[in-house]
Amino acid sequence: MRTLRIASGVGFYGDSFWPAIEIIKQKQADYVCFEDLAELTLAILAKDMAKNPEAGYTKDLIPSLRAGWKLAMDAGIKIITNAGGLNPTSAGAAAARLAKELHIKPKIAVISGDSIFDRLATGEAFPHFERNDPLADGIRKSALFANAYLGARPIVEALRRGADLVITGRVADAALYLAPLAYEFEWDFEDLGRIAQGTVVGHILECSSQATGGNHGRDWESIDGLERIGFPIAEVNESGDATITKLADSGGRVDEFTVKEQLLYEIHNPFAYQTPDVVMDISTTAVQQVGLNRVSVTNTSGHRRPDRYKAIIGYPSGWMGQGILGYSWPDAYKKAQKTASIITNQLQIFKDQIAAIRIDHLGLDSLHAEMAASNDDLSDLPEVYLRIAIRTQDRSVAEMVSRMMVPLALAGPPTASGLLGFDRSRALIGLWPTLVERSIVDEQISIDIIEVAE
CATH class of the missing domain: 3.30.70.1130 (EIF_2_alpha)
Known part of the structure; x- marks a missing residue:
């Protein structure tokens, strides 16, 4: 059965990307995904964009690409990132300029359409996710950004169009990792078991070293090599069954407990964790040590995706x-x-x-x-x-x-x-967290392809 290797690139804006560069150097991944956007990050990027309209994407995008992109292209490794932040178009243009500087000829996909800022003027209520009170006029008039959390489907389409680098705006963290699995294995998004299993893999990888012994609460003193900690790599087969591992010569540790700790991270309801692509049930997920720094993750259940996207104003x-x-x-x-x-x-x-x-x-x-x-x-x-x-x-x-x-x-x-x-x-x-109708967002999603020629 065919296996695909997906690796974590970063777990947040400001994370070290050097463990990911080492994965690329050793050619131990088919895809490396850089997850840059916490909710706080959009606020940081909004401040940047207020000073410079061409800003709004993460400042570590270009340095990370400069360090590893040519190596990735030579090895046939594709990169997916949501570092486009509030301005994926500018991020794509900056990446294209860098490609010429590096003398590489990638196909860059820029995914936009997650912004719902223009809809604030329509008077829609945008009720608060927890309190259910409508958006106050003062917030509506002074808002700096408003973005929905997209799922994996636009990224899958970008990969179908041959993208070597995919840059998105606000996409749900796990969707970055689900997308290459769904694309490569041609998963139907109505196959809820596989989509849920791919999503749980993404959830485990999305916070980088938190799955390999970083920030570990159980026996942190016994974890060696944190100064050279490795990032997680998932070896995933066509059924979605995964083995979580890391580079053999890297620090940190992958065991049942490091994986379980990340599995439970930011999970509000383990029976119904809502993502744009599936409602994930991890109560059925099996986590088992299968070797040194090797943990299998299988049997995640899924239910139909929500009708609305989460959004942040x-x-x-x-x-x-x-x-x-x-x-x-x-x-x-x-x-x-x-x-x-x-x-x-x-x-x-x-x-x-x-x-x-x-x-x-x-x-x-x-x-x-x-x-x-x-x-x-x-x-x-x-x-x-x-x-x-x-x-x-x-x-x-x-x-x-x-x-x-x-x-x-x-x-x-x-x-x-x-x-x-x-x-x-x-x-x-x-x-201001809220929900927005999926159809409103889906109709405005666009995928622009930049083909770089020397």
Whole structure:
């Protein structure tokens, strides 16, 4: 039975792509998929695009292609990525320019049509995914982007047209990996068992090293070679049965537990995990160790795909300002508490403009907040860093936090040092999750082919 090898390229915007380049160098994949888009990523790309209309795709797209594209072309390895972000057209043009520089002649497919921004003006309700309240007029008028999560079908069509590189906008993570399986094995999208099994393979690969021992909660100290961790590779047969593995000379580990941990990652309902291509039921999925760094994944069930796509609308949500100041022993914690009291009192003059304030003691309660309450003696800590952050609609108010901290080098408790975040503010982007009719989106999807000639 024929086997196809699908490898993870990256698991998020900013992830290292070098493990994927090593897979390409060793010719251990037929397809490498670069999954760049978390919901936060669209907000980052929206900020980029506001500064430059030609931006809006991930900045690591071109460096990753520069590092591995020619090697991939020489080896017959195809690349699929959603790094096109909010501007796949510009991403495709940039890739074409790079291809000429590298003296390669690929066929590039650019998939667009996931944007539903123009539909915001139609007055559709776009109810909130969880609360069901309609989209507020203020958000509708100020929205920066609105994008639906596409499935695998447009990518399959791009591969049918001979694409060596497929660049998409907002496509569901697992769909990047499902697409080459559906294309190569000519799966019918109504074959729900195979589509579900292909989707579960994509789900396991989509977060790169999280399936090979990274971010592992069970016995992380025993996992060797994290400094050279390998990315997961799935060997998949025509029935969809898969074996998850990695390069033999890479670090990390593939075992039943690393795979299961990723399998459960971001799964809201294991009996009905909704994707654009299938509603996946992982309660039937079998995960079994079959060799050193080899785990089989089989028997995933599937139900008919949803009638609507998930979509995300991004909108301006004010400004964050913060200041960070350290104190040393003795009485480091008390000094930080006193400084927090001073700053919060000074901020009272802006109380009507501050929507939220947060106080953290880094290393003590910045991650778990009140759940980190301890009976331990805090009087003898060697050092404490205080962080104060506010959210406001006024940028100038946001920048006051760190400015207020500066005078405390002389006017506050002793041993202050390490002021961070001075004068810095950050624009916040809110996210509105909703659902949109599939037919509305499908009719606007387009696939543009760029044929690069030297």
